[in-house]
Amino acid sequence: MTFETMPFARAMNAGLRRAMEENPRVMLMGEDIGKLGGVFRVTEHLQRDFGENRVLDTPLAEAGIVGSAIGLAMAGFRPVVEIQFDGFVFPAFDQITTQLAKLTNRHEGTISMPVVIRIPYGGHIGAIEHHQESPEAYFAHTPGLRVVSPSTPNDAYWMIQDAIASDDPVIFMEPKSRYWQKGEVDTDHRAAPLHASRVIRGGSDITLVGHGAMVSVLLQAASIAEGEGISCEVIDVRSLSPIDYDPIIDSVRSTGRMVWAQEAPGATSVGGEIASTVAERAFYSLEAPVMRVSGYDVPFPPAKLESFYLPDADRVLEAVDRALAF
Amino acid sequence: MTFETMPFARAMNAGLRRAMEENPRVMLMGEDIGKLGGVFRVTEHLQRDFGENRVLDTPLAEAGIVGSAIGLAMAGFRPVVEIQFDGFVFPAFDQITTQLAKLTNRHEGTISMPVVIRIPYGGHIGAIEHHQESPEAYFAHTPGLRVVSPSTPNDAYWMIQDAIASDDPVIFMEPKSRYWQKGEVDTDHRAAPLHASRVIRGGSDITLVGHGAMVSVLLQAASIAEGEGISCEVIDVRSLSPIDYDPIIDSVRSTGRMVWAQEAPGATSVGGEIASTVAERAFYSLEAPVMRVSGYDVPFPPAKLESFYLPDADRVLEAVDRALAF
Amino acid sequence: MRILEPDGSFAPTPEAEPLREIVEALDESALEQMYRDMAVTRAFDQQATMLQRQGQLALWPPSLGQEAAQVGSARAARSQDTIFPSYREHAVARVRGVDPVSILALMRSATHGGWDPTDPKNGNTRLYTLVLGTQVPHATGFAMGLNFDGRTGSGDAEKDEAVVVYYGDGAASEGDVHEAMVFAASYSTPELFFLQNNQWAISVPVATQAAGPLANRSAGYGIPTLRIDGNDVLASYAASRMYLDEARAGGGPRAIEAVTYRMGAHTTSDDPTKYRTKAEEESWARRDPIARMRAFLENRGAGSEFFADVDQEGEALAADVRTRIAEWPDPDPASMFAHVYSEPHALMEQQAAWLAEYEASFEGGAA
Amino acid sequence: MRILEPDGSFAPTPEAEPLREIVEALDESALEQMYRDMAVTRAFDQQATMLQRQGQLALWPPSLGQEAAQVGSARAARSQDTIFPSYREHAVARVRGVDPVSILALMRSATHGGWDPTDPKNGNTRLYTLVLGTQVPHATGFAMGLNFDGRTGSGDAEKDEAVVVYYGDGAASEGDVHEAMVFAASYSTPELFFLQNNQWAISVPVATQAAGPLANRSAGYGIPTLRIDGNDVLASYAASRMYLDEARAGGGPRAIEAVTYRMGAHTTSDDPTKYRTKAEEESWARRDPIARMRAFLENRGAGSEFFADVDQEGEALAADVRTRIAEWPDPDPASMFAHVYSEPHALMEQQAAWLAEYEASFEGGAA
């Protein structure tokens, strides 16, 4: 077995590199991903090692990037697109929703659309407007897309490879605040399947569920709660479309309570989807409504306020308390 | 009192006309809305009567339309934009989400953004791809926008005026299949407030909730159910952002059961938001989970299949049965 | 740039001189084929309009009047080329081998696609695209791929591949078209941007989209551009041939603005009397592309048997698609779930199963 | 188009001849003011970079090297004009009256705005915009409004309003810029598109965005365009003055490509050594816009007291913003909810109340 400790961004880089080595049709596209190696250095050295035809510093036009990636997929390539920051995916939104997501269906299966769109997302980095958002709900609502988000270096390494191997378009949400977080990567054994949710800490009183950067917040909440005698089960949902409900439902059936946490604004979001489906499937087991913790329904605030905006362990614990008191 | 019977589209037209008469800063923009009067004739004769500076046949570029509407709002106008069909709003998505929705906030309140974006939406008209979609979830998730949808000519007449009078951006979703449906318009008395949900049929066994074209489906289901001895309360939610929950919660507290119906795909949609919030606020009253009826999580199918895709009274009743059997 | 005068006389304008050779290489049968393509497509198109009136189609966007622009460019493309149409390129699709009834099936809304662009019989014709302009960056990306794969630029015109993308004067305003040109210029793609300026985007005249010639815009990106008489099939052919061969030889992208006219309504849902004059329509009727080519061929001695044969082919095609579309089966409801994804997807399986069971519950009267 | 040589000598190129009059109308104090604007902004800019290093700012995008393009155009704009900046127009903002500390507050991420564009003291300077290109259609729409309201085109240059919109060579690739030009040409807006081609979009050279001069693009829409030496403040002033006055007189939109150089990093997060050479940087250092204007003024006899005074003003501004930004208060958490909507909104009230109560629960130690 080969274990290596590396930061999340390096694990992404290693996963991309391996995918490019294993399949010559894999290519990367985006702004500043070549010479610079991406503003987060996720693609560092890949242009140097694979050349300018496989790692493209594109013109600055997101619809053009995704639109030409679609054309490249039609020509048999497997493009992996980097969107520089979450807030800059919207110029490409038409190409993503009306084209990328629908082309396989429109072609009645005669072509597939193996395009990955990588989006560094979320807060905690103290940046200016448009650089700290969590737009996953827009994609999770769109039929034809798959949406996933790794929370650890090992998942980053494997999930990016699985996303690239998928014949469907995958929106790959990278919790950018975790890029520098180190973890062990097992380069020999695949992680859980791309769309599997995973129980990452066992517990009996309440189930905590989230994805991306929220996962470590949930773990932190769980260990604080433990000190107070509350046993939390923690689930990393990993995939937001499709959502792997079984482990969540199983857990809620045994704990009877659940808290969901996300950075995105709450209204009409993934949280509502999960809470209402859990309520439907575990109706008689629930001793309290599923509590949702989220960003407020406001634009992501100036970074000086992000600690008030972003759910932290305290906010999660407040919801745990409400659920337990119900 | 002045009651007039007219089709929905005519009521829209009359509402727009009145808003333009009452406020010279109101102007209309869109593709084919001038000479042609819009592909659904909602703006018929308005260019003739108000001139080319107040009713603009714009170039064919949705980001340009919404972007320039924003600039016009900054110059003190109140632009009302028509998007020709639901499926063509996405090229404007960046301007809507990163600009229109956020500009008041970015300006810390020193400017407002009184822009209305009218979107004829939904199915039932047998059209080709991109012409029958229900994109409301994308907007309901976006802080800074208001999202409403009238279901009757009277609401159409008043809600468009209220939307135009609002200093905030309003996404105005027009159930296009209802354009030809006639109803009474009371031109003297304002309808319920723009963001109020409304009980439109009393009942005691179960609460049916929806918006736009679904409302008449719910009423139809309610009257079939009545024949089977089931008493349905029907609520037209009218506003999807913000959502006026009180009448819904009151109703569910008394019926103990609820069905939500929408045309949009179910995943991460308004239905999940409403179901989870109702589950939270009426936890002890619910005798069954909130049942959600929706379009499937697929692209809107070829029209030859739309009757299978779109929720109809039977699908609503199937959910009613499930709720009652719980 | 023009080669045939509206009356059919052969009179290349000065800018057409470099193209003379290309035109002169066309033999009688090639010239007749272009006429045939145009006339048969028109018969099909008129049949389709009738089928829409009869309720067989949801909608029909006629190609009426644009046959020369379409046939010239489609015949100029080589068999290895790939075509990205918009939604009105019926003549192009037919020339490339697409069964015209597939276009009817699309406009019947019995399918969102209609044909398989990867099946060689369809001549590398990609699907129609309804969201204006979105196909243009696809074409550019595809052409970038040709470069990366060395499928172009070798100097062998019989093998080197290129791409033609069609779009309209209205679509030209969309940001996607601009971004596609930025990419095309940047990656020096083997690609022809073929703009049919048919004067109208539904009810909006081209003057609203552009203050000057649209051809100037593509030129602004450094993309060599020709503005041609789009109702002259020989001009369309020659310009497209030259530019496509330049592009495939490694010369980078090229653009053509074909000035033509949408002689009919935008679609069967449209009423052009609301926004344009009879006089305008009549002036363009005098420049009908099919009449022009017919006069040219007649001047060269084509006989009435030829024209009768073409008419008959048109009628036969019309009759054939009429029959076949009337019998067109509705799609299976389960097909809604079949191709949303290429790989298995939990929701698709659940929802397909639910629908099947639900539908079954109605059989035998139980609800 | 150039008026001052890099060494500061006055030597209008032939294309600059029509602008001679505009330049010659500038008196000594106006010329000195331009130098002062540039030099003081640079002092501010360098202070800001330091403040970022000290942790006072989240990020800083320097205007270093682009002062001439910015000051010339900003001084050319008349007081009634409205400015739509991108995010690097520090010299423009300062010239128009915006308190520079507001820009620091924005880059501190203590606010998403920074100033009130409707307050006359800010010289009709709209807010910075971070999503590339999105401000360009706003400018066009605003200019359309000037037309509709008759606030322009009367022939009185002292009253007629116009709009200047700034964007970069990278942003020029975005579809929004194209659509804005389509609208501008269509509605004949009183608007100047001012492109600062500083050669780089972060690490991507302008050659990736455009095969030829970017100026050709705007020209392709029928928008008269000048390509100028962007490091020559007089060229920027004269071209902008002429074009803005033509636009305000009813001539329709105009465009300028100012060829300049981003002498520093893209932002304080960037490391240009990864993608460009020292030699390139040095060659542009020799074309520094401030040195050029200084040499010009020195040739005309400006004395060392003047330059000392300017330096002192720069130092004073730097000291002032350093003090004020260090004392900058964090925003009140409740402000998150205050301006999302202009009108009351149920969710805002609920969530603000919830947060207040939640925060209060920590006071006094209770959790």
Ligand SMILES: Cc1ncc(C[n+]2csc(CCOP(=O)(O)OP(=O)(O)O)c2C)c(N)n1
């Ligand atoms: C993005 C988008 N916006 C609007 C429409 C609706 N629409 C369909 S065709 C059309 C006019 C297109 O004009 P043009 O590009 O000139 O093509 P033509 O119809 O003349 O062939 C419009 C507005 C659309 N299909 N896509």
Ligand SMILES: Cc1ncc(C[n+]2csc(CCOP(=O)(O)OP(=O)(O)O)c2C)c(N)n1
């Ligand atoms: C839509 C969008 N995409 C990407 C970015 C990230 N980004 C910020 S600045 C920049 C480069 C901009 O280059 P240019 O327009 O030339 O302006 P300059 O920075 O040189 O002044 C990029 C890619 C963004 N802000 N907006």
Ligand SMILES: [Mg+2]
């Ligand atoms: Mg057209």
Ligand SMILES: [Mg+2]
């Ligand atoms: Mg630049």
